[in-house]
Amino acid sequence: MDCPKRGGAVAGLPDDPLVEILSRVPVKSLCRFKCVSKAWRDLIADPLHRRKLPQTLEGFFCGLRYEDGEDGYGGDGCCGGGGHWLDSVFIDLVGRSAPLVDPSFSFLTEKLPGIKHVRILHSCNGLLLLRHRPVPHTDTHTLGYVVCNPATQEWVAVPSSGWLYSDPPEGEDEDDDDREIGEDTYLIFDPAVSPHFKLLQFLMKANILNEVGLHTYSSETGVWTDRSGERRRLEEGGESTQLGSFGTISSSLGSAFVNGMLHFIVDHIQKDEDLIVAVDWEGKTRRFISWPQSHSCRDPAFLGQSQGHLYCISEQIEGNSTQITIWVLEDYDKEEWVMKxxxxxxQLFGSIKWLVHLDYTVVAIHPDRNLIFISHRGQKLISYNMDSKEVDAVSTVREDYGITPYVPYFSESPVLSNKH
Structure with missing residues (x-):
């Protein structure tokens, strides 16, 4: 005999229809509903229900950006890539006695004992992209990837793209170094569109630091595709000023998945300025978005998304202080930026004795609240509320830590074939 559906949160209404209704409301409203009563709070927190409910920022994975002896490199000898090492540190914003996820990723490392030197590269809608190198490390090696869901402890290994890193030949002039020395790899995942994910791997040359290559991976086909030729043909066709090559990706300044496209900041070669580039699931450049044109918007500090919009944060030195300005792209099609x-x-730090770029790093924008997170002087993580103008200490962090925001995704995936 089937068990009757229990009721509780709303008298006379079974839980399932109520959960279906709650799954359609914004996260901000869902958080308010938790305060209605204990029954509502338990309903929303139920592990069976939260698979259907929208989630918000729960915390941050943290780790060293570089190991001893590394000098601006991505930890595997190759430049670029961003991210940070896996250091078993998770900052829980809710303050649980036990962390929401296993920060050591033992569910993964115990199953793949051969992988070492793991870096968290990127996160997108609850999935994480990890990169690792083989042990022992050699002068010539390929990089491996893993996509995982820390909330469900599911994962899948991704084969090498075929790109091979090699150390520079001894005695070769830097100007003659034509190696592809680095990569910036991003994860694209949208469960509302498909259970499958894509990886975009951009490659750069040593001598000009120009993004010249592109490899894409699809979990649906299980293979990598070299699309570098497509990019070159696009440039040769006379479209380079609009959709052609761009310079180095500023991966440390964040990224955003908005309107079905991945956005990040680039140093554009032809235009000699910082621009936001939007690429689709195949890595094709769809548009360039200009940085807000204003006397108060000078140097890019961060790019992210909140409440369905693209956000950028800029900084400008004014006397002994620095002004941090938050902008929102209110009209995406018309490219209308509004200073928020x-x-x-x-106001933030209570001191003027600090240097721009050296004493703070913007690490995140809250996806559902008017809140930004800043690592100050490499010692503490603070939050700033744009509505109340309050500054709160979140946690203590190391000076050389990188930080990855984490929004959980509780649904199991047929694509992530391995489970702890």
């Missing part, structure tokens, strides 16, 4: 908020370093 501005705050000085004096």
């Amino acid at each position: 908020h501005s705050v000085s370093s004096l």
